[in-house]
Amino acid sequence: MITAARNYMIFIRRCTRIAFVGDWRYYAWMGLLTVISLLGLNAYAKQLVHGLIVTGMSDEVSWGVYIANFTFLVGVAAAAVMMVIPVYIYDNEELHDLVIFGELLAVAAIIMCLAFVTVDLGRPDRFWHLIPGIGQLNFPRSMLSWDVIVLNGYLLLNVHICGYLLYCRYQNRKPGKWFYIPFVFTAIIWAVSIHTVTAFLYVGLGGRPFWNASIVGPRFLASAFTAGPAIIILALQIIRHFTNYRITDKALLTLRSIVQVSMIINVFLLVCEVFKEFYSGTTHGVSARYLFVGLHGYHALVPWIWTAITLNLVAMVILVLPVSRSLRWLDVACVLSIVGIWIEKGMGLVIPGFIPTPLGAIVEYVPSLNETLVCLGIWAFGLLCYTIFLRMSVPILQGRIAKSNEGQPEIQGDEPAATPLPDPLPH
Amino acid sequence: MTPTQPTLDDKTSDASMSRRNFLRGAAAFGGLTALAASLAPLRQLEDFSSSEQFLQKYYKELTPDDMTKVISRIEREVQKEYGIRPHVRDLKPMDGVEFVYCLNLTRCIGCRKCVHACVNENNQSRNPEIQYIRVLKMPHGSMDVEKGDHTYEAKSVPEKGFFYMPVQCQQCQNPPCVKVCPVNATWQEKDGITVIDYDWCIGCRYCEAACPYWARRFNFTKPEIPKERLNPNMAYLGNRPRKQGVMEKCHFCIQRTRAGKYPACLEVCPVGARKFGNILDPESEVSYIMREKRVFIQLKEEMGTSPRFFYYFDK
Numbered sequence: 001m002i003t004a005a006r007n008y009m010i011f012i013r014r015c016t017r018i019a020f021v022g023d024w025r026y027y028a029w030m031g032l033l034t035v036i037s038l039l040g041l042n043a044y045a046k047q048l049v050h051g052l053i054v055t056g057m058s059d060e061v062s063w064g065v066y067i068a069n070f071t072f073l074v075g076v077a078a079a080a081v082m083m084v085i086p087v088y089i090y091d092n093e094e095l096h097d098l099v100i101f102g103e104l105l106a107v108a109a110i111i112m113c114l115a116f117v118t119v120d121l122g123r124p125d126r127f128w129h130l131i132p133g134i135g136q137l138n139f140p141r142s143m144l145s146w147d148v149i150v151l152n153g154y155l156l157l158n159v160h161i162c163g164y165l166l167y168c169r170y171q172n173r174k175p176g177k178w179f180y181i182p183f184v185f186t187a188i189i190w191a192v193s194i195h196t197v198t199a200f201l202y203v204g205l206g207g208r209p210f211w212n213a214s215i216v217g218p219r220f221l222a223s224a225f226t227a228g229p230a231i232i233i234l235a236l237q238i239i240r241h242f243t244n245y246r247i248t249d250k251a252l253l254t255l256r257s258i259v260q261v262s263m264i265i266n267v268f269l270l271v272c273e274v275f276k277e278f279y280s281g282t283t284h285g286v287s288a289r290y291l292f293v294g295l296h297g298y299h300a301l302v303p304w305i306w307t308a309i310t311l312n313l314v315a316m317v318i319l320v321l322p323v324s325r326s327l328r329w330l331d332v333a334c335v336l337s338i339v340g341i342w343i344e345k346g347m348g349l350v351i352p353g354f355i356p357t358p359l360g361a362i363v364e365y366v367p368s369l370n371e372t373l374v375c376l377g378i379w380a381f382g383l384l385c386y387t388i389f390l391r392m393s394v395p396i397l398q399g400r401i402a403k404s405n406e407g408q409p410e411i412q413g414d415e416p417a418a419t420p421l422p423d424p425l426p427h
Numbered sequence: 428m429t430p431t432q433p434t435l436d437d438k439t440s441d442a443s444m445s446r447r448n449f450l451r452g453a454a455a456f457g458g459l460t461a462l463a464a465s466l467a468p469l470r471q472l473e474d475f476s477s478s479e480q481f482l483q484k485y486y487k488e489l490t491p492d493d494m495t496k497v498i499s500r501i502e503r504e505v506q507k508e509y510g511i512r513p514h515v516r517d518l519k520p521m522d523g524v525e526f527v528y529c530l531n532l533t534r535c536i537g538c539r540k541c542v543h544a545c546v547n548e549n550n551q552s553r554n555p556e557i558q559y560i561r562v563l564k565m566p567h568g569s570m571d572v573e574k575g576d577h578t579y580e581a582k583s584v585p586e587k588g589f590f591y592m593p594v595q596c597q598q599c600q601n602p603p604c605v606k607v608c609p610v611n612a613t614w615q616e617k618d619g620i621t622v623i624d625y626d627w628c629i630g631c632r633y634c635e636a637a638c639p640y641w642a643r644r645f646n647f648t649k650p651e652i653p654k655e656r657l658n659p660n661m662a663y664l665g666n667r668p669r670k671q672g673v674m675e676k677c678h679f680c681i682q683r684t685r686a687g688k689y690p691a692c693l694e695v696c697p698v699g700a701r702k703f704g705n706i707l708d709p710e711s712e713v714s715y716i717m718r719e720k721r722v723f724i725q726l727k728e729e730m731g732t733s734p735r736f737f738y739y740f741d742k
Contacts, residue, residue: 020451034458042465049471051648051671052630053555059644062632122630122645122672125481129610129629136485136611136627144609144633206730207603207639283573358727359561359594359641360573 007403011170014401014410015392021412022391025242033384040377043370044119052122055371060363061354063120065375068346070116072227073109073382074198075220075345077154079228080106081191082258088184094251097397100165101239102232103158104389106191110155112382119374143201150194157187162389166396171403195220202353210287210353213276219269220345225262227341229255230334235386237327243394249327256330260319263337267316270309270344290362291352298355300364305348311340485611486624486664494663497626501667508668509652513659515667518685520618526679526735527619527706527713528690529723530593533741534700537562537584537591541692541701545595548680548691549666550658552650559644559677560595560692570724595692596621596642596677597726597734604634604643613674619735620679622664628673635674639730643676679703706735 022030047054057064083102086092118124129135130148139145161183168175199220202211233255240247277288289295294302315336323329356362367375395401400411479500484493498515505513542560551557563575567588575592585591602621605613612628615621635643649671661667662682669675680690684703693701704711716739717723724738 035461038461038465041462042468045466045468049468051646053648057647059635059641059647062635062645117631120631122632123628123670126610126627126629129485129612129627138609138611142607142609142633144607144631148609201633204607205603205637206732207637207727283571286573354636356573357641358572358639359563359577360571360575361577361641 007171008167010406011167011403014406015396018395018401018411019388019391021410026391030384030387033380033387036380037377037384040374040380043373043377046370047119047374048124054368056366056368057371058363058365060357060361061351061365063350063354064365065346065367065371066116066120068350069375069378070113070120071198071220071350072342072345073113073116074151074195075224075341076228076231077106077109077113078191078195078221078224079232080109080158081188082225082229083232083255084184084188084191086254088181088188092254094248094254098236098247098251100162100393100397101236101390103162103187104393105228105232105235105386106158107155107162108382108386108389110151110158111385112378113151114155115378115381116375119378143197143204146197147194147201150190150197154187154190154194157183157190161187162393166393169399170396170401172399192221195224202349207358208287208353209284211349213273215269215273215276216349219266219273222262222266222269223341223345226259226266227338227345229258229262230337233259233334234331234338237331239390239394243390243398245394245398252327252330253325256319256324259334259337260324263312263316263319266341267312270312287352287355290355291348295356296362298362298364300366301347301351304343308340308343308348311336312344315340480626483626485627498663501661501663505657505661505668509654509657511654511657511659513657513661513667515661515663516682517663518665518681520616520620521685523707524705525617525619525707526598526684527704527717528598528679528736529702529713529716530736530738531700531702531741532590532592532738534698535562535591535593536698536700537564537579537581537586537589538697540695540697541593544691544695545677547656548658548683549678550652550661550668551644551675552646552669553653553656554651555647557644557646557650557675559642559675560593561641562591562593564589565592570726572726592738593692594640594642594726595736596679597640597732597736598679599732599734601731601733603637603639603730603732607633607637609633616664618685620681620684621676622678622681623674623676624664625667625669625673625675630672630674632674639727639732640734643674645674646671 055064055066080102083095083099087095087099118127121127130137130145132139137145137148139149161180164180165175196217199217202208203214203216204212206212233252236247236252236255239245274288274292277285278292286295290298291301291305293299315333318324318329318333318336324333351365355364395411483497489497494517498517501515502513505511505515539560539562542558542562545551545559546553546556549559551559561577563572563577564579564586565572565575567590570592572592572594579586598619598621600615600619602615605615605621609631610627610629613621613623613634630645632645635645646669650669652668657668658666660682662685665678665681680688680692684690689703690701693703702712702716704713706713706717708714717737720739722740725732725734726736726738
């Protein structure tokens with residue numbers, strides 16, 4: 001027991017150490033992210049002092065970019081399963097070793113989600129009121145209490161799966177099936193639940209007809225399964241570029257077909273929604289009118305949503321055409337879909353729900369500089385976390401940090417990159 | 428793959444190691460300085476919890492002893508900040524009482540006296556000003572709030588061709604705000620009033636998004652009330668001064684109505700458009716109105732919220 005604990009401490013110590021060494025590009029990147037994170041922290045400190053008045057939010061538009069980013073990132077986190085499903089259900093070998101990168105992305109995304117909800121709270125000092133037992137979690141009535149549970153649960157699940165698999169690899173022993181397979185399958189269902197529950201946060205509000213539509217849930221999932229794997233496609237190529245970790249084009253193209261199908265479904269559901277809102281002509285469509293064409297001379301969101309729709313449509317066309325089998329076009333399509341969905345899920349979903357207010361007043365919303373800095377800070381912090389996770393996990397997966405080489409000289413930052421593993425023989 | 432042993436001779440290796448250590452030390456020092464600098468604004472933080480406040484229990488879990496302590500803390504804090512010793516009470520709902528509000532749309536002239544009386548009575552922030560009542564100027568013939576004008580300015584009211592509809596918390600029998608609150612910081616009392624524990628609210632604003640009547644207000648910054656305007660007659664679940672970052676809303680003037688008085692908005696109304704009382708008492712004015720008037724309107728009835736706030740017409 002004591003030896004096991006001691007071994008684990010050595011593992012943790014070596015992982016921590018590696019996070020602080022790298023070549024100059026690594027230091028530059030981490031330095032940049034740290035600076036942006038600190039700027040965000042500074043902006044948040046100001047918000048704590050003066051209150052949410054330093055944001056662009058008001059009683060009329062009471063949620064803004066914080067909740068918008070939160071919503072988008074829940075989708076990114078949920079999408080990690082789109083790599084897990086092919087591997088564990090369809091035994092896709094190409095993706096097998098890459099699952100962990102997807103799950104680490106999920107962990108980083110959930111950390112960002114939790115940060116975004118926390119900065120949105122008026123009284124973050126009272127967070128403990130949410131903890132069952134000492135606080136008063138309104139479960140199961142409040143969808144927000146469901147969200148607290150599913151998000152934290154998903155974080156724990158993924159931390160466990162990644163941590164366990166990496167530690168087994170470090171010790172060069174085969175992972176015990178019972179220690180992770182049940183968790184993997186739970187995580188698959190759980191991933192769908194985090195995004196569904198987040199959608200239900202909005203859907204459950206009868207007083208907001210723009211959100212009170214059953215299509216919101218399916219649209220959330222479709223857009224998540226587009227943007228999430230798109231981010232993973234880009235991340236995998238970055239890993240491949242900087243670490244010589246073997247990632248095949250075939251794996252990337254498997255993910256492409258996921259993005260492709262999800263994007264088509266996403267656009268289809270958008271068409272369904274737009275049709276319902278506009279053709280029926282009821283007064284409930286008034287928020288959608290504000291979003292797409294403007295209302296009584298107010299149209300702050302119109303350029304945003306049409307940019308998003310254009311990006312999504314172009315991305316869909318590229319994804320459907322065979323050109324996207326070339327990585328360069330696939331990358332373009334991924335970037336377009338990520339930006340498109342970020343706008344659509346964020347500004348396009350959260351803000352119009354508040355405009356007009358339930359009493360018919362129109363007050364527009366523009367994020368303030370301070371609010372934007374907080375958002376950038378959280379994004380930078382999330383990327384910082386993800387970079388650290390990758391910096392730790394890649395050498396472990398490559399066997400360069402392992403139990404067998406404990407006590408030997410550690411990897412220094414400026415050593416030549418490891419030679420790539422030979423490509424496997426063609427089948 | 429195992430890493431190769433260092434081949435550099437010891438001297439160079441030492442020099443490079445110490446240079447590296449120096450750089451790391453410098454980076455760590457710089458990082459900590461930057462962290463401290465970025466947290467510097469927190470030095471101005473004053474409105475945040477004292478430990479007494481931070482650890483305060485949920486309203487429904489406070490024993491009478493706890494409540495006495497909490498009330499004396501609040502009185503102390505108010506005195507320190509405003510120089511006035513308030514009288515804070517924890518008024519409980521009365522047995523056999525369910526409050527109902529009736530508003531006569533034929534009479535209301537849109538003078539907004541109720542709006543301001545409410546602000547004065549309930550110690551709302553004056554800067555930025557928080558108002559619980561919003562009066563809509565509506566074109567004749569429509570109950571569609573989308574057609575209402577929120578910001579009307581007129582030399583004299585009422586204007587021809589319009590009627591006026593004040594909207595405040597509708598004290599729903601089935602309140603969406605209560606359902607969505609993740610920490611039970613808002614609930615419906617047995618006299619029908621939906622209240623907020625300002626010391627328990629975490630400020631997520633989910634209730635504000637859920638309310639179909641736009642009745643809830645958030646303290647986006649520290650409320651500002653001029654000392655001479657503070658109303659010292661306070662209730663724990665009512666008009667005691669709020670903190671930054673919590674929700675508030677109309678509570679039917681709990682500090683008055685649970686002590687047998689009328690709400691401030693009713694008392695100030697110059698045309699008698701507002702009626703308030705106990706619907707369980709058949710002799711009350713509201714019971715009479717509900718029996719005798721032909722049409723009532725519950726705003727947005729289709730929401731299923733079943734408001735205790737009724738609009739009616741005389742003719």
